Amino acid sequence: MALAVLFGAGLTATLTVWGMVIAGVGGFFGLREVARYLSIAGGAVAYILGLWTLRLVRFPLPSGSAQIPAALSSRSEYLGAFVLGLLLGNMGLCCPDPVFLSMIPFIAARGDIADGGLMAAAYGLGRATPLVGLVALASAGVDSFQLAARRKQAFDRVVGWGLVATGTFMLYGYSGVSHEALLAVILMLAPVLAYHVTARSSMRRATAWLAAAVIGTLAGMRLVHLVLVNLP
Helix, strand or coil: CCCHHHHHHHHHHHHHHHHHHHHHHHHHCCCCCHHHHHHHHHHHHHHHHHHHHHHCCCCCCCCCCCCHHHHHHCCCCCHHHHHHHHHCCCCCCCCCCCHHHHHHHHHHHHHHHHHHHHHHHHHHHHHHHHHHHHHHHHHHCCCCCHHHHCCCCHHHHHHHHHHHHHHHHHHHHHHHCCCHHHHHHHHHHHHHHHHHHCCCCCCCHHHHHHHHHHHHHHHHHEEEEEHHHHHC
């Protein structure tokens, strides 16, 4: 448990520093217009990775593994876990994890160092929490890895559709194209239709999903509009 907490603390510390740096640079140079293009890039990455998670498109993703450096683990495994968290905090700033890339425009456009650090710290804690939770369950005798493996398909669907929705609404909010509402509806309905064709769902089930997607997209567009109108 201590190793997991220290790893999460190191990861959160690195991301907090990144958030403060991005906010400082954004405030100094006034990166509102650059932030718009970063938002479009973040939306595109999120959308494509959502399709990949749902297995609607396939392409290789970068992968790798990390271990506590031997020089550090020989001195203290606790220090090694913390330093490993510091190092891995630099991973996932964009692809294959589009979340932080999606946050960068808000941090840069606001230009407030304290707010940028807090947003990035919250994201770091969010990334570390599942690891600490898995360790806590294991300490209590729950085989959390087998539980996660059994639910992996459902978890992938939730993550995949969440990324597709996030990408859709970011592209809707920042692309600036004409007929952006039609673009958002198409971006949501196309993968829903492809998913149910691939899964050979019944007509009733596919129709219900399409109707829910339209309603959810319209509601999401309204919410995005309210958020953007109230941005500083």
